Amino acid sequence: MIKFGNKSLPSYVKIMDVKYSILPSIQTKTEKVYGRAGVYDFGVELGERNIECEAIIIATDQHDVIKKARQFSTWLFYKDLQPLIILDEPDKQYMARISGDTDISELYRTGKTTLKFLCPDPYAESIDEKVVNYTPVDYTPVNINVGGSVETYPIIDMEVKEDTPSLALITYDKFVKLGSDDDVEKTSIDNKPLVLNETYDTYSGYGSGIGIDGNAKGTATISGTLNSNGYAVVQSGKDYGTNDIDWHGGAGTKTLSRQLQDFQVTSKVKLNSTKISQVGRVEIYLFDTNNVILGKVAIVDHSTSGEWPKIEARAGERYTGTYFVSTYGKKKGTYADFDGIIQIGRQGRTWDAYFAKIDSKGKHVSTYKKSWYDTKNMWSNRKLAKIQVHVGAFGKKEPVFTMEIKDLKVYEKNIAVSSTQVPITFKAGDIVTIDSQRAVVYRNGEPIFTELDPASEFFPLEVGANGLLLSPPIADVSIRYKERWI
Template sequence: MSFYYDNITKSYIRALRGVERPSWAPIEHEIIEVPGSAGGIAVEKKRKVRILYVPVEVRGIGALNLQKVKEDLAKWLIKDGPRNLVFPDEPDRVYYAELTGELNLEEVLDKGKGLLTFICADPFKYGPQLTFTKSASTSGTFTLIMTNPGTVEAYPEFKFLVKKPITHLDIIGPDKYMRIGRPVTVEETIVNPTETILSDTMRTLIGWTNAHNVDGGVISGSFQATENGFRVSNFGTGEAWHGPALQKSVSQPLQDFQVVMQCTFYSPSNDGVGRIELYLLDENGNAFGKLAFKDIHRYEYKQQAEARVGPLFGGTFIIAGQPADPKMFDFFTGILRLKRVKGKWEAYVANISNQHVGEMQGSILDESVSANLAGIKIHAAVSGQNTPAYMTVNHIWVEKVNDLSGAVVPNIAQPGDEIVMDFKKDLILINGEDMKKLKGDFISSFFPIKPGDTALVISPGDAVDVEAKVRGPYH
């Protein structure tokens, strides 16, 4: 037989008799010996790493001689982190394994025999994933029955679609619970943390007017509105940064606010450069803050983000540069956010796939930059005669931040929001953004469910649809 690793199998390899799959992972007890007494006391039981030994035979096939097979084998099996490993005689079980050690083949002509060693840091094997769904009830709670078919406790995953505003969400098990946010008492008032003042999908130029200046460049060319947002139809000409710029007023001046720009930015080839910028404008049209995403490097992919408080000269950068893993920004379709509340500025940038990745964030206290937000300005540009990167401004939000002092409780989610809680990964996401800070209290926990059926109470059950998943673990 052969086997599947990372959902792939190879025709040139087969597993030989002698595959060692222990019935369970090694169990180690910590024993304290009591003086004067026989034996000892077991104080802790620990499951150790599971090790799988797979003797194999490989052979040259077609255009691949044995030496080329070795190269292909390494490309297939050597990964960063565990991958799923499945054996044909147990197709309904999966191990999460990573190759370790080396493979020394006993070579005869175009064949070779050797031993592959896999380690499973997660010592269990898993059955198929099961899904349980339930729609919002007409009452304040509902009970979801989940089945863990395994022989070991399993950590479930939940996805909630919010149907009405909520201040909290509870998942209550037989002896433990998870809570995000908090309920409201009769003496408290529910408040939305923000109020949308502008939500522009950037599908029309109506309402936007010509801007007059940008940082370190000239305004030229024009934008066009598309189904995906504003794109540059013409960058114009210039020796330095040049491209179009437009501005728009907001309906009311804001002291405490949050501005969010969703944009797309990538270089089709490594010689592409460009910048997308969003300026905060005061009541006189002067810029007092900026968000930017750009690539200023020719012949190198190096996308970076900026968030600045104050003017170009004399301002303070809260964010400037790349994330810890720069590749997270290579193909950027994400958000840049700048927020001010009572003189505290917070900036946040993230690429968005299923969840936010490559997050960059920071904050400063700067009460000297106190102008009201009265408008925004957008700008996209290329430098000199360089090849422009692909740039689109997809959506812009301007939100008023409400006062949350006093006897008020904020809503944590609105209709249409998606909440994910992954109990195995200790993860809480709202619309893909990490919101573990909403974990309600120190008693709430990411708890497992026992083998068999478990009744979980969801509250408020009239506010969410739920899709829950579990994969049964086995010894």
């Protein structure tokens, strides 16, 4: 018996035989050299694994076989790899998909077929993930005992407790290092200091809104009030006020502790409809000290015929500025049910924007990044002095059900680093992830390949005892892995 795609076999299907090889296909790597007897041996490479199952479809009558076969095809077919479990070993799984032909031979009210499963990764892995949590207090390695019969590649999460220029995970012969090279002769400097950090457990310190973009000049209205629901800024009572022809809703401003020439504004927001006819927007405005708009970053659903939000980033004012991002993403609906990051920044004359959904594991998906150079220097001289948050509805249309601003941070950029200083790469509270399975590193869910030391090597955990050391020992560490068998 088998399970596939986390589903048991349909009641009308019986597995009569399962065929699999003791080992996956093995290719010997050799090289013939002229004038030398024999060949040079360069080891072996393991190929894919194939598993075949002889299955019988049992129908209610002779006319029902084709109907049952069609139902069974839905159970079998996936475009992506799915877990395949042979129930003789219910604690192990292969990642597989159906492959090749599935011809069926029909006899009265039964149909016989051969199911061919392709496993690109030839190893079986444990269904349950093992987790080792520890907090290092010094440079003593933590010991991790791995079962199975072959090495496994871990995913390691680190919650940083102190600002640091670098982090390194070290085994007895390999390491993965992120960040700047530290030097005892140099002092650490924060070259991207945090100027504003809003977790929105409270909405205190915000003044009235200055102004919001409208469909026509001067007709959009700031109405209703914003408050905190304990973790996010929302429209009080979902009362966005009234405006029959244009955008309307709450807005609030906060003045920064200092004006910024080069900056990055990052916010976690949510825009989630319960009906495709709902419209709404979540926006962050940038103002100078004279209340002139420097730019804006937003996610806007302005369609009543589908849940098709657009992501937007603009340098300058509504009618004279430049929208260097205004897109649905890869397709309409990419940013539906949005719960993620919207970001805008400026350094010199270069503006940049970044958007991403955040999945259930905290990783950034459906990412979009774009830069724009202000060739005429129209929007790059004035300094950022104020931030305005806004959620809005349009006309008499039903507003998007959930519109939230859950987090907002403003950083100063382009702080000069001298030859006697080293920049801080990771700050207290950052979540740093080293994914050895996919050879990817993340900071707070965002890939950070530029911080990866070129000498790094993504390492496996070997069968048996493994020593793992964190340098410096300033993070809570969680090591996740699945044991594997050949």
